[in-house]
Amino acid sequence: xxxxxxxxxxxxxxxxxxxxxxxxxxxxxxxxxxxxxxxxxxxxxxxxxxxxxxxxxxxxxxxxxxxxxxxxxxxxxxxxxxxxxxxxxxxxxxxxxxxxxxxxxxxxxxxxxxxxxxxxxxxxxxxxxxxxxxxxxxxxxxxxxxxxxxxxxxxxxxxxxxxxxxxxxxxx
Amino acid sequence: xxxxxxxxxxxxxxxxxxxxxxxxxxxxxxxxxxxxxxxxxxxxxxxxxxxxxxxxxxxxxxxxxxxxxxxxxxxxxxxxxxxxxxxxxxxxxxxxxxxxxxxxxxxxxxxxxxxxxxxxxxxxxxxxxxxxxxxxxxxxxxxxxxxxxxxxxxxxxxxxxxxxxxxxxxxxxxxxxxxxxxxxxxxxxxxxxxxxxxxxxxxxxxxxxxxxxxxxxxxxxxxxxxxxxxxxxxxxxxxxxxxxxxxxxxxxxxxxxxxxxxxxxxxxxxxxxxxxxxxxxxxxxxxxxxxxxxxxxxxxxxxxxxxxxxxxxxxxxxxxxxxxxxxxx
Numbered sequence: 093x094x095x096x097x098x099x100x101x102x103x104x105x106x107x108x109x110x111x112x113x114x115x116x117x118x119x120x121x122x123x124x125x126x127x128x129x130x131x132x133x134x135x136x137x138x139x140x141x142x143x144x145x146x147x148x149x150x151x152x153x154x155x156x157x158x159x160x161x162x163x164x165x166x167x168x169x170x171x172x173x174x175x176x177x178x179x180x181x182x183x184x185x186x187x188x189x190x191x192x193x194x195x196x197x198x199x200x201x202x203x204x205x206x207x208x209x210x211x212x213x214x215x216x217x218x219x220x221x222x223x224x225x226x227x228x229x230x231x232x233x234x235x236x237x238x239x240x241x242x243x244x245x246x247x248x249x250x251x252x253x254x255x256x257x258x259x260x261x262x263x264x
Numbered sequence: 265x266x267x268x269x270x271x272x273x274x275x276x277x278x279x280x281x282x283x284x285x286x287x288x289x290x291x292x293x294x295x296x297x298x299x300x301x302x303x304x305x306x307x308x309x310x311x312x313x314x315x316x317x318x319x320x321x322x323x324x325x326x327x328x329x330x331x332x333x334x335x336x337x338x339x340x341x342x343x344x345x346x347x348x349x350x351x352x353x354x355x356x357x358x359x360x361x362x363x364x365x366x367x368x369x370x371x372x373x374x375x376x377x378x379x380x381x382x383x384x385x386x387x388x389x390x391x392x393x394x395x396x397x398x399x400x401x402x403x404x405x406x407x408x409x410x411x412x413x414x415x416x417x418x419x420x421x422x423x424x425x426x427x428x429x430x431x432x433x434x435x436x437x438x439x440x441x442x443x444x445x446x447x448x449x450x451x452x453x454x455x456x457x458x459x460x461x462x463x464x465x466x467x468x469x470x471x472x473x474x475x476x477x478x479x480x481x482x483x484x485x486x487x488x489x490x491x492x493x494x495x496x497x498x499x500x501x502x503x504x505x506x507x508x509x510x511x512x513x514x515x516x517x518x519x520x521x522x523x524x525x526x527x528x529x530x531x532x533x534x535x536x537x538x539x540x541x542x543x544x545x546x547x548x549x550x551x552x553x554x555x556x557x558x559x560x561x562x563x564x565x566x567x568x569x570x571x572x573x574x575x576x577x578x579x580x581x582x583x584x585x586x587x588x589x590x591x592x593x
Contacts, residue, residue: 119340119402126395146384154391155421158398162417165402165410224380226441 097138105131118164122157129153140216143226275376283356287509288318294550301554322502330498333404340403345496345503348396352510354389358382359517360443362527362535374535375443382443383431386518390473394420396507397475397492404495412491415481415561420473422568427469429576433462433583434522437592447526454525458586463523465576470515471549472568474508478556481564516545 105128112124129152136145214228222228233241292307292314299306307314332341362374379385394417401413435441437458438449449455456463472479493504520526520541529537559567586592 117337119337119399123340123399142379142381143384146381146388149388150384150391154388154394154424158391158394158417158421161395161398161402162414162421165398165414226381 094138098135101131101134101138105135119161122161122164125160126153126157129157140219141225143229271370271372272376275372275374279356279361279376280353283510283513287506287513288322290509290512290546291321291505292318293546294553297547297550298554301551325498325502328498330500331495333406333495335405336495337403337405340399341495342500344396344400344403345500345507346396347399348393349503349507349510351389351393351396352507352514355386355514356510356517358385358443359514360447360521360526361517361538362533378442378444380440380442383435383441383446383522386514387428387431390511391424393473393507393511396504400496400504401492404492406495408489408494409492412494416475416492419475419479419481419564419568422565423469423472423479423572426465426568426572426576427473429573429580430462430466430469431522432580433459436580436583437587443521443526446522447528450525450528454523456523458590458592459523459579459583461575461579462583463519465572465579466523467519467545467548469572469576470519471552472564474511474515474549476512476549477553478559479564480558481561512546512549513542516542516549519545 108124108127108131112121112128115121115124129148133145133148133153136142136148214232219225219228222231295317296306296314307317310316310320332338357376358379360373360375360378364371364373366372397416397420398413401409401411401416404410434446434455437455438446440446440449446455475481493501496504517538520538524541524545526541527534527538529540532540
């Protein structure tokens with residue numbers, strides 16, 4: 093049952109990603125990306141990580157992609173304007189090279205038996221010992237990873253201040 | 265396994281049917297109450313006291329011609345109403361209407377699921393609701409629709425933050441994300457008392473999320489005709505309306521669960537208490553609609569970012585202090 097669901101969601105993810113990359117219309121691409129986020133959330137649920145699933149939908153599908161769509165709508169990007177300019181040809185070349193490198197890396201890791209190695213500390217039993225997925229994430233995040241967590245919030249704060257400064261018309 | 269699936273299917277039909285029926289009559293109740301508040305009778309021609317009005321409306325919408333504008337982006341134009349309706353219905357899955365009842369010797373809960381991330385689920389699902397509106401505005405290729413869609417997405421992004429932050433207070437007090445556990449945590453005193461500011465912030469933000477008066481700028485008829493669904497007709501228009509009213513029910517259900525003690529109450533059965541509280545919240549929202557004029561757009565943004573958001577953050581900061589003083593911790 094679980095394996096079947098995995099194949100269904102995985103298949104949808106692959107198809108939607110293909111649609112995302114090959115789509116000519118930016119809005120359609122954005123919608124395919126939303127589908128990808130949903131399927132990834134479903135995969136998280138299959139792994140018993142329901143907190144991550146909810147966060148995935150909330151943050152990526154519910155906030156980030158809405159802002160993407162918002163910008164696409166504001167700019168009124170038409171499909172024709174995006175095709176075959178010389179600058180895009182340059183980007184296409186690097187895109188192909190980089191994605192080949194990435195594919196090679198993923199293949200190396202999968203072939204290298206990385207996933208067959210020793211099991212990590214957080215088995216389903218340990219997680220249920222915390223009282224659930226949400227509690228386990230919180231416990232690890234606010235003890236072992238407290239410093240990176242605080243560092244991330246500092247970086248986000250910097251980004252926020254940067255955005256405010258950039259949009260201010262005149263600096264006093 | 266089979267038994268589980270059958271029980272879930274039956275529950276699905278019962279809950280969906282009950283919500284659809286309630287929703288139909290909330291449309292009538294809204295028009296009637298607005299009518300009485302404005303000293304006019306409201307709909308009273310179809311059936312006794314206008315009771316058949318919602319059915320007549322439904323038939324009318326169903327028989328109307330379905331128009332797709334020539335320049336519209338067809339696929340997106342067709343799926344947009346569905347994307348507005350589906351998240352609204354999905355929310356119903358975790359609203360606890362009542363505790364377990366015994367039917368034919370089986371213990372059956374009167375809700376679809378008690379997931380242990382209930383609040384987050386609701387919040388995640390409702391954050392998707394904005395897609396229907398944005399896409400409807402974009403795909404119609406009409407300036408009124410586009411402006412309505414833009415206004416609405418900006419408004420929903422702004423108010424979603426305050427809504428989420430207001431809920432943090434409830435989560436802190438109940439120590440749980442599960443809807444059923446939150447109801448159990450309100451055995452002593454309903455959260456509307458200790459979380460009064462959170463309640464005010466939540467219901468204000470929720471009315472803004474629902475695009476209802478005084479925050480109904482996305483469909484401000486004097487400037488935008490009807491906003492994002494200007495170009496929609498027939499059943500597609502009806503789907504937007506359905507989504508809107510189902511959202512009203514689910515928001516009222518959430519307010520009932522999180523702040524009004526859910527199904528708990530003396531004498532009457534739990535389900536009856538839940539309905540009474542839910543309808544009281546619905547009445548409150550209609551009352552607000554009859555009372556306040558519409559905000560101006562800059563007022564809406566200023567209010568959202570400079571009043572509601574700081575207030576909700578202050579609520580998060582003050583809740584632990586309050587809990588310490590009154591011995592919750």
